[in-house]
Every structure is written in structure tokens, then in C-alpha cells.
Amino acid sequence: MNMAPVPAVRVRGLRRKYGEVVAVDGVDLEVHPAEMLTVLGPSGCGKTTALRLIAGLETPDEGTVEIGGRRVAGAGVAVPPERRRVGMVFQDFALFPHLSVRDNIGYGLRRDPDREVRVGEMLDLIDLADAAGRLPFELSGGMQQRVALARALAPRPDVVLLDEPFSNLDAALRTQLRGDVREILRAAGTASVFVTHDQDEALTLGDRMAVMVRGRVEQCAPPEVVYGEPATPFVATFVGIANLVPAECRAGIAATRFGRVRLIGSRSAPLEGRALVVLRPEHLDLLEAPDGPADPGSWRVLRRRFAGTEILYEVAAADGERLWVEAGPGVRRLRVGDTVTLRLRDVETVAFSSGHPGTTGVVPVADTPAETEPAGPVR
Amino acid sequence: MLAGQALRPGRTAAGAIGTDDTARPAPRPLLAVGLAIAGLALLPLGYLVIRAIGADVAALDLVIRPRTLHVAASTLALALLVGAGTVGLGVPLAWLTTRTDLPGRRLWTVLVVVPLAIPSYVTGFAFLAALGPRGALQGLLAPLGVERLPSIGGLVGATLVLVLASFPYVVLSTRAAILRTDPTVEDAARLLGDRRSTVFRRITLPVLVPAIAAGALLAILYALADFGAVSLLQFDSFSRAIYVQYRASFDRSLAAILALMLVAMTLAVTWAELRLRRRAVAYASVGRNTRRPPTIVPLGRWRWPAVAFCGAVVGLALVMPAGTIVWWLIRGIGQGEPVRLVVDGAVNSFIVGGAAAVGAVLLALPVAFLVARHPARLTTFIERATYSGYALPGIVVALSVVFLAVNAIPFLYQTLLLLVIAYAVRFLPQAVGSARAALVAVGPRVEEAGRTLGDGPLRAFLRLTLPLLRPALVAGGALVFLTTVKELPMALLLGPIGFDTLATEIWDAASEGFYARAAAPAALLLVLSAGTVAVLLRSEERGQ
Numbered sequence: 001m002n003m004a005p006v007p008a009v010r011v012r013g014l015r016r017k018y019g020e021v022v023a024v025d026g027v028d029l030e031v032h033p034a035e036m037l038t039v040l041g042p043s044g045c046g047k048t049t050a051l052r053l054i055a056g057l058e059t060p061d062e063g064t065v066e067i068g069g070r071r072v073a074g075a076g077v078a079v080p081p082e083r084r085r086v087g088m089v090f091q092d093f094a095l096f097p098h099l100s101v102r103d104n105i106g107y108g109l110r111r112d113p114d115r116e117v118r119v120g121e122m123l124d125l126i127d128l129a130d131a132a133g134r135l136p137f138e139l140s141g142g143m144q145q146r147v148a149l150a151r152a153l154a155p156r157p158d159v160v161l162l163d164e165p166f167s168n169l170d171a172a173l174r175t176q177l178r179g180d181v182r183e184i185l186r187a188a189g190t191a192s193v194f195v196t197h198d199q200d201e202a203l204t205l206g207d208r209m210a211v212m213v214r215g216r217v218e219q220c221a222p223p224e225v226v227y228g229e230p231a232t233p234f235v236a237t238f239v240g241i242a243n244l245v246p247a248e249c250r251a252g253i254a255a256t257r258f259g260r261v262r263l264i265g266s267r268s269a270p271l272e273g274r275a276l277v278v279l280r281p282e283h284l285d286l287l288e289a290p291d292g293p294a295d296p297g298s299w300r301v302l303r304r305r306f307a308g309t310e311i312l313y314e315v316a317a318a319d320g321e322r323l324w325v326e327a328g329p330g331v332r333r334l335r336v337g338d339t340v341t342l343r344l345r346d347v348e349t350v351a352f353s354s355g356h357p358g359t360t361g362v363v364p365v366a367d368t369p370a371e372t373e374p375a376g377p378v379r
Numbered sequence: 380m381l382a383g384q385a386l387r388p389g390r391t392a393a394g395a396i397g398t399d400d401t402a403r404p405a406p407r408p409l410l411a412v413g414l415a416i417a418g419l420a421l422l423p424l425g426y427l428v429i430r431a432i433g434a435d436v437a438a439l440d441l442v443i444r445p446r447t448l449h450v451a452a453s454t455l456a457l458a459l460l461v462g463a464g465t466v467g468l469g470v471p472l473a474w475l476t477t478r479t480d481l482p483g484r485r486l487w488t489v490l491v492v493v494p495l496a497i498p499s500y501v502t503g504f505a506f507l508a509a510l511g512p513r514g515a516l517q518g519l520l521a522p523l524g525v526e527r528l529p530s531i532g533g534l535v536g537a538t539l540v541l542v543l544a545s546f547p548y549v550v551l552s553t554r555a556a557i558l559r560t561d562p563t564v565e566d567a568a569r570l571l572g573d574r575r576s577t578v579f580r581r582i583t584l585p586v587l588v589p590a591i592a593a594g595a596l597l598a599i600l601y602a603l604a605d606f607g608a609v610s611l612l613q614f615d616s617f618s619r620a621i622y623v624q625y626r627a628s629f630d631r632s633l634a635a636i637l638a639l640m641l642v643a644m645t646l647a648v649t650w651a652e653l654r655l656r657r658r659a660v661a662y663a664s665v666g667r668n669t670r671r672p673p674t675i676v677p678l679g680r681w682r683w684p685a686v687a688f689c690g691a692v693v694g695l696a697l698v699m700p701a702g703t704i705v706w707w708l709i710r711g712i713g714q715g716e717p718v719r720l721v722v723d724g725a726v727n728s729f730i731v732g733g734a735a736a737v738g739a740v741l742l743a744l745p746v747a748f749l750v751a752r753h754p755a756r757l758t759t760f761i762e763r764a765t766y767s768g769y770a771l772p773g774i775v776v777a778l779s780v781v782f783l784a785v786n787a788i789p790f791l792y793q794t795l796l797l798l799v800i801a802y803a804v805r806f807l808p809q810a811v812g813s814a815r816a817a818l819v820a821v822g823p824r825v826e827e828a829g830r831t832l833g834d835g836p837l838r839a840f841l842r843l844t845l846p847l848l849r850p851a852l853v854a855g856g857a858l859v860f861l862t863t864v865k866e867l868p869m870a871l872l873l874g875p876i877g878f879d880t881l882a883t884e885i886w887d888a889a890s891e892g893f894y895a896r897a898a899a900p901a902a903l904l905l906v907l908s909a910g911t912v913a914v915l916l917r918s919e920e921r922g923q
Contacts, residue, residue: 055566055570056570057566057569057570080569080574081566081569081570082569082570082571082572082573082574083572084570086570087570087571088566088567088570090563090566090567091563092561092563093665094561094563094564094566094567095564095567095665096564096567096568096582096586097560097564097586097661097662097663097665098585098586098588098662107568107571107581108570108571108572110572135661136665137661137662137664137665144665151567151571152570152571155571155572
């Protein structure tokens, strides 16, 4: 690892307590130049606090923060937020209500001789040159959002922090702005950290994503790796839908009641003995069972969920085990109570040893909060 | 006098009021009643306008007389000084009680609002009785050979008393704006490169400017409308000049001209206040979905100076007036002041106040029902019309009613009935405000349920909705009662001859310099003022 580029942000061992509550509990993160790192976690997992610690709006109890290779917090250093070269887009945008769009964007450029030019560039970038003279309360939510982004980018910060920037907008606008924001940040070439509780946002926007829970980072990897090789049972069930199926592992192969799957990943492959295998709904084929006496290996349909492009069924075995399965295009619409059989596809996945924290008493997937469920599994 | 304006029942746009899915047209009889009430409320203003239109060319000469111009200049000077003074006291107090670790913040928050409930002539009387030529201070200094203190009247005295009476408007308005402002804008400004002190100058203060200015204009409205304090302190603002003119001569057209000039000034200030208020609300509407509490600034070594500042303001605005009144009360009892007068005044005040409260609540019900259940342009007009008297200075309303009675209904002139009607109509908005809020909260579904179970519309209203409205109606009525009891200029001009209320007793005694005689009714009014605060605080709690 020689001559690695200086990371835009490097966080080491960050901790912050509020009274007895540990909001951020030993977080390590790196943001590469021009990269967007998304941070996904349930509300109260400490992701916003982590962002505020990076920005300098909170002071860490332990740990260090470096921005653009410069130490800004920890080990006796405490650079105030105004000298960190960090841009931030707040959840409620925090536009200055008494200043026009132009003056909002130019706010951080007070000492910049090219202020007018830069503001003009930003206005073009967000496509709001026509609205330059308006006051924030005269703008729609989407326009406010873009102004907030332009204001944060105008002083050319080393990194832009975005704190759930779409959570106050309606669903249609959110999808559109998601693309806009990504495009604007890419055009500006600025590194960014994007905090969200919406896994769709985290999966589609991030070059890499970090999954946080209880103040810790459980996994930090490209989105497809987080989905395909979740590091912990929590990540497996929080990102996408996961069935945790008991299996017997040997030599990189897990034997389940449906058959064998190959184990991948440095932690799964060497597992021996009893374990839980992660099976995504698309890992199983759902077949209609022929009418007649119920075969002991058959499953009963408990409920159906239409997820945009495909239909998911929750099915139960005679022994009470429940799974979520995706129905392929050839399967006719099933009703609750229908019997089906399941067949494992040729897949690779990960497993967790039964002693892994979080594998005992795994919450049935169906009970995960609706907001953490995907509009459609990511492939 | 204007203390009731502290309530300022919300002036929401008609469309936002109703909980109805679709606004149905109002029943015609109800609409007729509403229009009649609106007409009644518009009478004083309408009559003045008609008089003005009918005035001959000579009236214009009256406007540019040196005497008139002098009064206008004095009033303007008073307004500007009160505006500046209330901002000077109100903004630091609002900031200290919301954004700092000031010891005893909650207590200060209540204490600095209380002065609004005390009638200005009571405060004015207390200042005269304390610092005037023959006041309490002179009494204390008498052993040192001080025979007489210099007068505290005039512009300085009037400004001092009115600032101490009306600075809570600035506190309330600024506090509300601070609490509504998104504290993350300050974080955003720091991330864009500003130090804490720069953020205060570039963001915190400018965002509050519309709310501060609106509060200051409310204080100015209070000063413009004030009659009691300027009269006792003998300062020639419009209110006093109108009264002097009215009493002094048989030709009352100059009084009418002065009144119209005051109305014009009041309307201009009201218009500016509404515009600023709208701007303040617009500022607060930007990004308000996620709200963090305001960041608290530690005062450090400024802690105790800050407490001293709050203490000094409360001391001057509350403790000193109350202390002075108690001091003269004790002296008065020692000198054997007749108690009978106080009892008579109190009984008269309670009769007028009680009757006005009942009348206002009865008039308020149809208006509140129309605007809450049948929001439309016409019902909004009816509601706005009920404010017209409330927005005018008391002395103007009183004068207009006198003209009206003398010319159109002489048999009612100087009767108790006319006085009660005038009060009920003038303070109607206080009753409408609470009744409307409660009606919106109750919603039309309860009545609809009653209709499906066999009740007619009126019966359903009386059996179901009315009982649910009772607390709000009682609160609104209590407010009208307290405001009426404290009101002075209408009692002076419209009261039957020889009919003394607490307010007129204080005014008579204080303007003659009989401080001991004024002390007992003033003490009683102080207690009633505390009652006003209690009613307001309770309805605020219910509102939350």
C-alpha cells in the first residue's frame, strides 16, 4: 500500500457518549477522493452523530478525524467547524430564510474575489439561474434541496456531508433528486458522505456503503458486496430480505434441507459444523405442487407481497419454518393456503456459525420495519 | 386598556380554518345574524368615516393648525421612543430566556410578560405616586427637607411608563421567532466559514428582524392607543388631546379630526405590523420538519449581570408599581380613607364587566360558528369586521359611540345599557377567538352523529357541541370581563353620570393627586390583572 491517495476523510476509533448512551462506539471509516460513501442504519444508530462529529458540530470523546490528510479532531486537536473545509447538507436544508438563493449560495464565499463567477457556476450546476433572486420560502422543497447542495459545494470543500437530505421530500421527488444529486456531486468531483435510513438510497447511490447499528459500523463495502456477502446476520436481514436457514457446513459447502450451496467469503468458507445460511428470495425457485395429498416436503403460502417488479411469497413448512421466496415469471398467481415446493438454485452465499451474535432468536424477516424493506432485491 | 391584545386571536385565512371536507353554504338565518353583528361592530369606524366625508373644507384647516401638528409630532416622538425602548428591553430578555442558561429562566419568562396585564393608568399612577412631586419618594425624603420633587410628566415619563407596560410584546414576538427558527441554520453558517460571533451578526439577528419589528410595532400601537398613562402624565399625544378637546368645547369637530388622524396612524402601523408578521412566519416556514431545540449559550461570567438586568426590568415594571400601591394603601388606611367608594366602584365594575362578558359570548357564538363551520369569503368578512373596534384606540371608539348616540339614539346616551353593548362589541374578538378555536377542535362530526340519531341541527348543537365548548366560552368570557373592568376611556366617556367604576375612581383620584384614595381600587385591579394572566396561561396550556 504505497502512494495511496490521501483519503478525503479518515475516522479512527470515534466515540461519543451522551450521558449513559453511547451514540457512536468506536467507528472507523475512510472516504476516498471523489467517492460517495453512503451510511445506512436504523434511526438512532448514531449515523447522524458520526456526521456531526466529522463536521465539528460535536466533539468526540475518543478517536480522531482527519479531513484531506489534516487532523481536525482528537489527540489534542479541535479545529472549529468553520475551518474544516467541510460542506454539509442538512435534513431540513437549513437555508438562510432572509437571504436570496444567490446570497445563500455565496454565503461561504465572502472572501473569494471570484464570488460572482462561482455563484453563477453553482446556479448553472443546479439549474436554478432563473430563481437566483428568490427567497427560500418562495421555493419548492426540491429547489430548496438543490440550493442547499450548491451552497455546500460553492466553497469547494474537501468533503460534502449529507444528512438524510431527502427524508422531508415526497417519494416521486426523492427518486428524481437522487439522480440529480449524484450527478451534481460527480460533476463537482467532490467526495461525499451520505447518511440515510433508506436502503434503496444507500444501495443505489453509494460507491461504497457502511451499515451502522448501535453506534458501530457492521460492514463497509461496495453495495453489491454488502448484499451478496453480508458480514453479519444483522446486515443480511437489514439490507434486502434474507432467510437464515440452518445448515451443516464442510469444506466450503453448506448442506441445507433444499440441497447444497457454495459458501463464499473469507469468514464463511472455512466454517465447519452447524451454521445459518443466508438465502435470498431469488435463491429459491418456487414450484406449484400438484394437487393431491400434501407431500411432507411441501410449503404452504402464508401471504403474498407485490414488490414492484416481482411477487414475493412467505411460505411455511409443516415444521413451522418460514421463508420469503420470489416467484418466477412462469408461476401463476398463488393464493394464501396454496401448496408449493421449493428448489434451490445454483448459488453462492454466506453463512454464520450458530454461535454468531445475532443468529440466536433471529427476528423473522416479515417483522422487519417496512421502511427497511427494498422496493426490489438488488442483483 | 389594550392588554387584551396580548391574546390576538389568530387571524387565519378562511380556507385554513374549517375541518370540513367541503365547506357548505351557511344557513341563511345564521348568516343574517352574523351580518347584523358585523354591522354593529363596524358602526364606530363607519360613523367616523361618514363624519370625515361629510366634514366641510374648514376641517382641513383644523388638520394643519399648529396645535394639531404639535400633537401629531408629540405622538410620533412618543411612538419612536417607545419602539426603541421596547426593543432595547425586549430583545435581550427574549434571547436570555430562550437561548442561554440564565438562572430561573422559566420564572423570568412568566414575570416579564405580566406587565402587559396591568392597565397603563395603574402603572402611570404608581409612577406618579412613587416619583411624582408629592409621591412616595418625596415622602421618604421629606425628613431631609425635600418639599417637592421635579415633575416626571411629559415625554420622558410617558415613554418610561409605556415602555415598561408594552415591552412584553417585543419579548413574546421575539421569543416565538427564536423558538420557531431552525437552529441548524447556525450550524450551516459555521460550516460555511463563519465564527460564532459572525454567525450571530449575519444569521441569528437578521432572521429575527421581522419578528422584532412586528413586536415593536405592537408596542407602538399600544402607545398610540394609550389614554390612561399619557393623560395622568400630562403628555399631549392624540389620545389625551382628543379627550381634552372633547371635554373643553362644544364644538367637537376638532376632537373628531384628531380622532381620525389617530385612526390613520393606527391603521398604517397595523398594516406594517401585519406585513412584518407575515414575513416572520414565512421565514419560520423554511425547513421546519425536523426541529431541534435551540442551542443554549452558556453565560459564564455574564450570568449574574444578566440576572441583574432581568431583575431591574421586573423591579421597575412590576415590583415598583405594586410596592407603591401597597405603600399608599397602608397610608390611606392610616388616614381613614372611606372604604365605601371602593366597594361601590367594585360593584359597578363587576356589573358592567359581567354583563359585557355574557353579551360578548352570546354575540361570539354565531360568528365563531359561521367562520369555523362555513368558511367562505362572507363569513371571513364577518369575522374580520368584529375586529374593527378592537383594533381602534379606546378613546376613538368611545368618542364615536358618543356622537352616534347623541345624534341617532339619544334615549340610550349615557345609559348603562349602551356602555355594556359598547364593551361587548369592542371586546368581541376575545370571545370569538377562543370559541372558534374550540369549535374547530370539536369538529362537525359530533353534530353529524347527533343528526343521524334524530336531532335537528339546532338541537344537536345545543345538546352536543355547546357543552363541549363550555370551557372555551368561560375562558373567553373571563377575558372579556377582565378587560372590561380594566378599561378606562370608554368608562369615562360613556358611563352614566355619577356611575364610578374602579377604573374611573383611580383616574379621578390620581389626576387630582389623591394617591391614597386611588391605592385601594388600584390594588384590586392589580389582583384582577393577575387573574388575566392566569386565564391566558391556562388557555395557552389547553392550546398545546
